Amino acid sequence: MHFVDAKGILTNNHGSCGMNIYRGCTHGCIYCDSRSTCYQFKHPFEDIEVKQNAPELLEKALRSKRSKCMIGTGSMSDPYMHCEADLHLMRKCLEVIKKYGFGVAVQTKSDRILMDIDLLAEINEASKCVVQMTLTTYDDDLCKILEPHVCNTKRRIEVLEEMNKRGIPTVVWLTPLLPYINDNEENIRPILEECARVGVKGILCFDMGVTLREGDREYLYEKMDQHFPGMKERYMKAFGNAYIIPSPRSEELMKMFKCFCKENGIMHDPDEIFRYMHEFPEKYTQMSLWDL
Numbered sequence: 019m020h021f022v023d024a025k026g027i028l029t030n031n032h033g034s035c036g037m038n039i040y041r042g043c044t045h046g047c048i049y050c051d052s053r054s055t056c057y058q059f060k061h062p063f064e065d066i067e068v069k070q071n072a073p074e075l076l077e078k079a080l081r082s083k084r085s086k087c088m089i090g091t092g093s094m095s096d097p098y099m100h101c102e103a104d105l106h107l108m109r110k111c112l113e114v115i116k117k118y119g120f121g122v123a124v125q126t127k128s129d130r131i132l133m134d135i136d137l138l139a140e141i142n143e144a145s146k147c148v149v150q151m152t153l154t155t156y157d158d159d160l161c162k163i164l165e166p167h168v169c170n171t172k173r174r175i176e177v178l179e180e181m182n183k184r185g186i187p188t189v190v191w192l193t194p195l196l197p198y199i200n201d202n203e204e205n206i207r208p209i210l211e212e213c214a215r216v217g218v219k220g221i222l223c224f225d226m227g228v229t230l231r232e233g234d235r236e237y238l239y240e241k242m243d244q245h246f247p248g249m250k251e252r253y254m255k256a257f258g259n260a261y262i263i264p265s266p267r268s269e270e271l272m273k274m275f276k277c278f279c280k281e282n283g284i285m286h287d288p289d290e291i292f293r294y295m296h297e298f299p300e301k302y303t304q305m306s307l308w309d310l
Contacts, residue, residue, distance in 0.1 A: 019066045019101055027075035034088040034123070034296040037076065039107045040095045041067035045127060046167040048241040049194050052094055055233035066101055073110035080118040087298050088146065089115055092125030100167075102130055112137045121146035123295045125191070129169045129177050139184040148219075148295050149181045152191040155200050156208045163245045164200070171209065179216040189220045189291060192275070194228035198252065201226050201265035203274060210278045220285035220294065223275055226265035235259070 029036040042063045043052060053063050061067060069075075091097050097108040112134055115122050122141055124131065131138075131149065141147045151174045155161040161170045178188045190213050195201040213221055230238065242249040257263050265271065279286035285294065 019068060020061070021068045021070045023071045024069040024075060026079075027069065027072050028079045028089075031090065031296070034090055034298070036093065037072075037089055037091045037111070038094050039069050039072045039091070039097055039111060040099060040101070041069075043095050044100050044167055045096060045165060047127075047165045048238055048245075049164065049196060049228055049234065050237070051229060051231065051234050053234040053237050054231040056231060057094070066095075066099065068101065068105065068107070070107070072107050073114055076111050077114045077117075080114060080120060083118075083120075086118075086120050086145065088121040088123050088148075088296055090123040090125070090295070092150070096126050096128060096168075097124065098126045098128035098130035098133075103133070109134050109137065112141065116141050116144065119145055121148075121298050123148040123150065125150040125152070127152050127165065127168045127174065129173050132177060132180060135180060135184060135186075138181070138186055142184075142186050146299050148187050148189060149178070150189045150191060150222075150295075151175075151178055152193070153209050153213075154193065154195060156205050157200075160200060160205075163241075164196070175212045175216060178213075178218060182217045187219045188216075189222060189285075189295065190218050192221050192223040195226050195265060195271075196228050197256075197263060197265045198249065199246065201267055201271065203271065206271060206275065207278075210275065214278075214282040214284065218284060220291040221275075221279060222288055222291055223272070223286065224288055226268040226271045226275075228263045229261055230257075230263055231261060 027037055042059065042061070042065060043050065044064055044066065102108050112122065116137060138147045138149065153171050153174060155164050156171055158170050158172065178190070181188050192209065239250040253263070276286060285291050
């Protein structure tokens with residue numbers, strides 16, 4: 019872990035804003051796209067870059083914004099990695115978001131988000147908060163291989179349940195699903211059933227499969243050699259260096275996924291879900307316009 023003073027903290031994204039407090043990750047997920055060389059990391063991926071001035075930068079940015087919007091975080095680096103338990107930078111940023119009346123959409127795999135459930139609930143009561151959890155693997159032993167340094171799927175489902183008890187809407191990312199490993203109904207259906215049980219609002223699944231680029235492909239193959247002998251060769255023969263690695267079962271699994279969501283009243287169209295997450299509540303938008 020090393021500390022830097024960042025020059026900025028917010029990026030614009032379809033009417034909302036994006037924020038990453040950290041760069042890199044310690045969760046160790048073997049399929050992580052953020053390892054890709056296109057993101058131009060100047061340091062080892064597990065040597066977390068900490069934007070130590072993130073709360074101050076965020077306060078300066080939100081203080082000067084003329085209209086309210088959603089602040090998204092977690093798309094590149096999980097805001098609730100191990101170091102957050104000591105640094106509390108995410109909590110400080112949430113306090114700023116609450117102070118200035120903005121909304122927040124948080125994406126994570128970690129139950130450390132429960133440390134801030136009080137603040138998330140307060141933001142949701144005042145404007146809007148959406149908590150997103152990535153779920154890929156229902157079997158605990160397999161989950162420990164694919165996502166070794168973060169809580170398992172069953173614990174994440176408990177987090178979703180706690181959020182929903184507090185009235186905080188939740189979205190699940192059902193991705194990625196690795197061909198020949200966790201791309202099967204025996205894995206996916208229990209996850210969907212738990213999503214329905216705890217009342218998630220939407221499930222994002224673009225397709226059944228995974229994407230691989232230079233950097234994360236090599237890391238995945240290294241881990242496959244450790245845990246799934248012969249799987250690397252199977253991938254290389256079937257997919258070569260393709261970016262999109264589709265599941266051979268994609269058609270049947272996507273049909274099952276969509277039918278399940280329709281039957282249980284769960285949003286599953288990606289465009290609809292992203293619109294929902296980016297949309298700041300109209301009444302607060304109107305109030306902010308009156309306040310100009």
